Amino acid sequence: MSLYASGSQTVGPYLHIGLTWLNTARIAGPAVKGERVAIQGRLVDGDGAGVSDGLIEIWQANAEGKYAHPEDRQKKGLERGFRGFGRIPTDAKGNFRFSTIKPGRVPGRGGKLQAPHLSVTVFMRGLLKQLSTRVYFPGESANAQDPVLKLVPAPRRATLIARRKSKGVLEWNIVLQGKDETVFLDF
């Protein structure tokens, strides 16, 4: 059997009505092990203006590199109550901020380990289908060998790597168009 997939449609300007209930600005509670990190940034459009009606969703593994999902069959520990999911709306200026733990390395194709990363999905008015991207961590030696980063043209890789802002705080912006346009991924 082969069915036509349902087409994606924009979340529109009133996305908050249906989606706010699941806002999760703190992805890892106190019982979750790992290095604490806050990530903040801005979602900006082609005019450099902040997108006030946007939303990002985060998906990540725990510090051992284990996803809270039945298809992750790695023999690694998983804290009770760790879902690994975040939903963070942008504010009136297009800013977003969330806190979590730095994930461990998870296997990629052929069992080769990937560098620590968060998967990110972007939604907003004016976007007919979601955009997918990743956030990598600064100063991480594994970045150089990461199988996904290596597929990104070298001059654009920096758009996927957060910058250290202060102790425990990283900055990572999502730029939709222009010189520093974020690399978006297609799986």
Next chain:
Amino acid sequence: MSKLHGYRRFHPGTQPEYDFPFYASTAKRHPTQPLVIVPQTLSELTGPVFGTDDLKPTDNDLTRQHKGDPIGERIIVSGRVLDENGRPMPHTLVEVWQANAAGRYPHKNDTHDAPMDPNFSGAGRTLTDAEGRYRFITIRPGEYPWRNHYNAWRPAHIHFSLFGSAFLTRLVTQMYFPGDPLLPYDPMYMSIPNEKARVRLISQFDWENTIPEQALGYRFDIVLRGREATPMDDSPGE
């Protein structure tokens, strides 16, 4: 250890382009560089899992979330969540939001001069059952004007948000109503290139789920990305 099954790429024409001039807001909000195609890994083949603990009993009945009854025509929207292979997607989260019967959203940015309804918040969620079925009770949303082009009106619609079994099966879409004369004028609806795929976003009148003396039924099946028939050769076995 069993290997991972990846997901097929979408059939051409079933999904909109990012840059779609008929929908004016895409102009400054679409990527101008090509997307970078990368392999599917455990990071994309897993995704958040939700359960009954995440929901309240009235979450799937938008007519019972306040003291009084909302104004409007009561309807039942139900259907199945399937993948492109026709397999049901069990226990997956379905979120909805919509305007009230007058075409007004309870949102600070909605300035349309239509009455608010204190008995209608316009949001719901549910989990599909073991066979991928879901069901909402709500009221039929109204059409409303917007400023995309001269005399622009959105057809009546309900926003749907779904997760499916992986982070890459995530889908946000909209459900439309059969026979709506505004559909051919609507950039969102018309952004789906393939006509058969476009029609999938229109619900069907559902006599069998219509409740006598109480509510009309509409059926809306949602199809998420389907898996490849064979496992990825070089998938991490474990």
